[in-house]
Every structure is written in structure tokens, then in C-alpha cells.
Amino acid sequence: MTATSTVTGSADAAPPAGPPRRRGGLLKKIAAPYQQSHGVQRFMLVTGTAISVIIVLLAIFAPLVAPYSFDTYQADGVRFPTQGEPSDVNPWGTTVQGFDVMSRTIYGARTALEVLVLAVVFSLAIGVPLGLISGYVGGWLDRILVLIMDALFAFPYLLLAIVAAFLLTNTIDSGIVVTAIAITVVYVPQYFRVVRASTLSAREATYIEAARAMGAKPGTIIRKYLFGNVVQSVPVIATLNAADAILTLAGLGFLGLGIQPSEAAEWGYDLQRAIADAGAGIWWTALYPGLGIVLAVTALTLVGEGLNDVLNPTLRRRRVKRPVISSSAVGPASAPEVEQEAG
């Protein structure tokens, strides 16, 4: 889907999404995709969730799990060797700066989680309201926002993050929050597009018309009726974006634009330092942080794709025998988008 089709509005011609459902228990809602899935899908969902949970636990309890802190270079008064091979003291070896690779890898999960949570919250806080307002209000505001967001969307995402990180670190500061902001710039357009598309289709739905007829103000309609309905398309993109955000974070770190090494352990930065090691045949400084990235991204992608499969009606076409209408809350408008943005 190129940006142009959105400019002309053809991408928005989606059938209206169903009316909002009664709010069930939150737990029930979260469990629903797991119960409805089967076969490969269920396996993907469960595996992805399991790995994600483990990584999150590692991130939270990093000080307890890791043998040392991420910037420890000695134990019991003895300095670690630099580029030391895996040993009893340093099970995964040491880096060129004499840090313990295992500790840095585990603490790297913590950094990734912190940035991820901030970036997703920021992008949601900006992208969702903008998409709602743009889709519901329409007019020139909508056109301008679409133009800007499409331009940002067409931009190579890593380059966008690079420029944002470059400017922010030059003018404000570096660190976890700044890196999260740089990543936010990349993902706001995606939330905006998806939320706007579902808003456009929901706007014409009967229940919105009814609300309007009863004299509800635009603000009330957006907050009370549209938000709850439209926001259901967000979890899938949020999960897939989170996977993507880890890659962006690592990319920035690899290019030296991310978090400074003294502030936190970051997988991408560690891989940058490993380039020189690779030339000397040293594998442990590259392998473990890299596996951290792959594992985290894969886990989140599995969850995102699994959710997408379950919630996405267009992909269910081949199993027509048992139509499951109750979970079609993700508007068909967002379905093809998600499939592509997974890439």
C-alpha cells in the first residue's frame, strides 16, 4: 500500500466496523485470543508470550539474575580480563572494555523494556488522539495531518529515527527518554493511519449516528463511543511495533546514536563494539547481545502475528465452516495494513 492511495482516500473505503461490545472482564479479553486460536497459531501465540514473559522477568529482576552489574569491571578486587574468553568468573566472556558479557546482555533486556514501554506509551498518546480527531473531524485538519503523516511514513524509518536521535542528543541530552522520543517519531504515523482508518469507517456506523442524533458533542462521541471501538485495532500493531522498536533501538545504539554506555547496557551498542572483535575471531561479544535482540523481536513478532491471525477476519477466509463473528472487532479496514506493516 503506497502512501498515495491514502491521499485519495481509497484506502479508507472500508465497511463500517461493528458496534462496540459490552466490556467484559479484562482478563477474559486477554485470554480470548488464546482460547480461540488453534494449531500453529496457538503454538506461535503461546511460545511468543512465554518468551516475552521470561524476557520481561529477566529485565525486571536483572540485578538478581545477572552475576554483576552492567558496568562492573572487577570482582573481589581482581579486574576482569579484556576480551576474555568464557570462564567460570565470566560465563559468557568479557568485552573489550572488560565488562561481563552475560551481565550486559541481561541488563540489555532491561534497557530495551524501558525504552519500549516509553516509546509505545508516547506513540499511543500522540498517534491515537490525532487519528481519532483527524478521522472524525475531517476537513482541512484531516488533510494536513494525513499529508504530514504520509510523508513521515514514506521516509525510511531508521533514517527518521537517526535524524531525530541526532538532533535530540545534540540539543537536549542523550538517554533512555530521549531515545524513546526518537523512536516515537517513527511510530506515531502508523498508529495515526490505523486509528484514522477505523475511525472513518466507524464514524458512519448507526450507533455513532444515534449518539449524534441525541445531541452528543463531538468530544463526547470521540471519547465515549469512538475510542472504545477504534482502540481495539491497536494491540496487534502495538505488539508488532514493539518488536520493530527493539530493532530501531538496537540500530541507533549500533550507530552510536542511542544510549551512552555509561548510562545503561544496550545490545546495539555492544554489537558495535563487537565489530572489531569479529575481525579477531572473537565471537562471544557479538553472539549473546545479538541473540538477545533476535529472541526479543521474534517473541514479540510471534505474539503480534498470532494475534493478527486470530483477530484478522480476512485471513480466516479459508476456514469458513465456523464463522466467529464475536471477535471481528478489529475492523477489516486495519487488517491488510497490519499484514504489511508487519514487514
Next chain:
Amino acid sequence: MSRAGSLRGYILIRIALMIPMVWVLLTTVFLMMRVAPGDPITATLGGKLSPEEVAERQAALGFDRPLIVQYFDYLWDAVRFQFGTTITDGQTIGDLIAENGGATLTLTVAALLVALLFGLPLGLIAGRYRETIPDAFIRLFAILGYAAPPFFVGLLAQLLFAQRLDWFPASKMASPIVQAQAETHTHILIVDLAIEGNWSGVWDVLQHLVLPAMTLGLLVTGVFIRLVRVNVGQALGGDYVEAARARGIPERRVVSRHAFKNALIPVVTVMGLQVALLLGGAVLTEKTFSWPGLGSRLLGYLTNRDYIGVQGLITFFALVVVVISLIIDIINALIDPRVRY
């Protein structure tokens, strides 16, 4: 929408729509680079030169003028494909693109070929045999291919194929001797060597190309697999495939002639988006393999805080993406008559 317009009309509208897009992109780049306090000269050379010298340079390059004047100047320059002269090494962006663009072009084209070579067949197989063991493995491969960042794959490839097995060179675009022999014709090293008839040089560059191209290609392969797989799955459920089956056409023919062909059309559309992915990935791959392309140059300017260098290259990348997506859309309109305004 209901009446299909002419192809010429579509192309004209598509080109016309590009103008606001380019304008917004250029404005975004300009605002991002200049909203930051201070001017490019102070940011780049502030610590190194005396205030008088900084002011002198500012005046010489026009950075002391009102921002709005600079903005229109920037737009006008960009339209004429002039992106300024870098502050740190005094090269024009045009020269720089000519000099290093060839390397990036070689890398991205090779990577795209790798992705097509692996992505299409694997995607077709996965889509044809959906929900089977091969499908599950191919899908996992696609996810892993996307989840592994190019710099990690690149490092592993260097460790295994360059260090351990010594099959391919670990980095750079050519051996120093080949680099020195090459005469410049097109600024694309491999083409230059071929023009000279230096086939051992071409072979040398190809060997250097293998690891970076595979690394970057793997990233896009994953995307292709997913796309083709989903499209084949949907095409196989389509009415025309059902109709072909009903006519008694053998299943193999139905799949190869009817389903696959139609499944590949959307892939062309999405190739446009992959250009952005390729360019971003190229920056990372170039850094990993010391590949002398535009990405490496961009990183140099980022480290030296050369605002003009960064701004110029970013503008160029943005224009490349827009132009390529235009070309892809036109190709798409040519092969798919449904694509019209």
C-alpha cells in the same frame, strides 16, 4: 472510482500528487534540522573556531539570513538537485552522491536480487502448503530473518565465513590493489572494472559483495516471504481459481498459472515500501562491512555533527524513496488495469 480512468491520466495525477509529498518531506527535513537551536556552523565548528571566524563562515554560507529566506533557498536548491556543500570536508552533496552512491546502489541491487531469489520461491511454497510443516519452518525463517538485525547477521557471517572458513573477505568493497587499478567511468566500481575488462577485479568485487548482499538481502527476504505467502493463500481461495479447478484444469497448472501469477502482483506494489527498508538496512550493513557507500558517509557526518552533510544526504534519500515509489506505482498501473483513479 467507478469508471476506470485512462492510464495516462493516472500517471499524470500520480506525478502531480508527488509534488505536495516532496514539499512536505523537504519541509520536514528543514524544520527538523533547523528547529534545533543554533545554526549549522556553530553546531559543527563552534568549539574549534573563534566567534569572528564562525560569523564569517555563517555570512559566507548565508546562515545569518532570516530562516524563511533560507527555507526558500533550500527548497529551490533541492528542486535543482543541489543539496549544498558539507561543512567538515567541503564536498558538494552532488559529488558525494556520485562518488559513493555507486557502492550503495551495488549493495542494494544485489540484496534485492538475493531477496527475490529466496523470498519468492519460499513464499510460494509456504502459501501453497499452508498450515503444514514446511510452511511453519518457512514462516519461522521469515520471522527470524526479519528479527535478526543486519549488523548481527553480518557479524555472525564475518565470524563464520570470513574468519573460521575463510571463504569470503570480511569487509570493504574490493582488495586495495583492485581499488587502485580501477579507472573511474561510472563511479560504480564493478561496472568500471568490467568496462576495463579487468575480470579478476570484477571477481574480487563479487567476492566482497557476497556477505553484505546476503546480510541485507535476508532482511528483505523475510518480508517477501510473508507477502507472497499471504497473497498465494488468498489467491488460492479466489473464485477464479475455483473456476479453473471446475473446468478440470490440473491442480499443478491451476497453482502455477492462475494462483501464483495473480499473487505476485501485490508484491510489486509493496516493493516500493521495501526501498525504505533497504536504504535503512544499507546504512547498518555498510557500517558492519566498512562498505564505502552513502550510509558510511552519512554516519561520518553524524559523528562530526556536519548539519549540511546530514541534511543533504537525508534529503537525497527521501527523494529517492519518493521517486522509486512513483516508478513502482506506474509499473503497477501498467500490469494491473484495476489500479486507476
